Amino acid sequence: MTDSTVKPPKAKTGPKKGFKQSPEHIARRKMWGAANPKWKGDAALVNAGRQRARRIYQHIGPCSGCGALRGERHHRDGNTHNNDSANIAVLCRRCHMATDGRLSAFLEMARAQQPKAVAARIRSCRMAEGLSR
Ligand SMILES: [Zn+2]
Numbered sequence: 001m002t003d004s005t006v007k008p009p010k011a012k013t014g015p016k017k018g019f020k021q022s023p024e025h026i027a028r029r030k031m032w033g034a035a036n037p038k039w040k041g042d043a044a045l046v047n048a049g050r051q052r053a054r055r056i057y058q059h060i061g062p063c064s065g066c067g068a069l070r071g072e073r074h075h076r077d078g079n080t081h082n083n084d085s086a087n088i089a090v091l092c093r094r095c096h097m098a099t100d101g102r103l104s105a106f107l108e109m110a111r112a113q114q115p116k117a118v119a120a121r122i123r124s125c126r127m128a129e130g131l132s133r
Pocket of ligand 1 (some may be wrong): 063064065066068074091092093094095096
C-alpha cells in the first residue's frame with residue numbers, strides 16, 4: 001500500500017517489555033518531594049496532601065479515640081499540606097467523621113436512604129461492643 005495519509009505507528013518510549021529499566025530511569029522515578037521536577041508544594045490539590053500523608057505515615061496503628069483497629073490520618077488544622085507529625089491524628093472512620101462534623105449529616109442521610117441497613121448495622125455494632133454506645 002502506498003497511501004501517503006497513513007501515519008507510521010508511534011514509537012513507544014520506555015524500556016522494552018521484558019527488559020529491566022536503566023539505573024537512570026529508576027533513579028528518576030525515586031525523586032520525592034522538592035527533588036522531583038514536577039513538585040508543586042502547597043499549590044498541589046487537597047487530595048495530593050492526603051496522598052502525601054498516607055505515604056509518610058504508612059503504619060499508623062489503631063484509632064486514638066476508640067481503639068478501633070483501622071485508623072485514618074486526620075489533619076488537626078484542616079490543612080492537608082501540613083503533614084507535620086504534630087498535625088496528624090490517628091482516628092477510625094467514625095471518630096474522624098465525628099471530629100470533622102460529618103457524622104451526624106451522614107447518619108441522617110443513611111437513615112433516610114437505607115433505614116433497614118442502618119438499623120441492622122447499629123444493632124451489630126452494639127452487640128460487638130457490648131452495648132457501650
Ligand atoms: Zn475511633
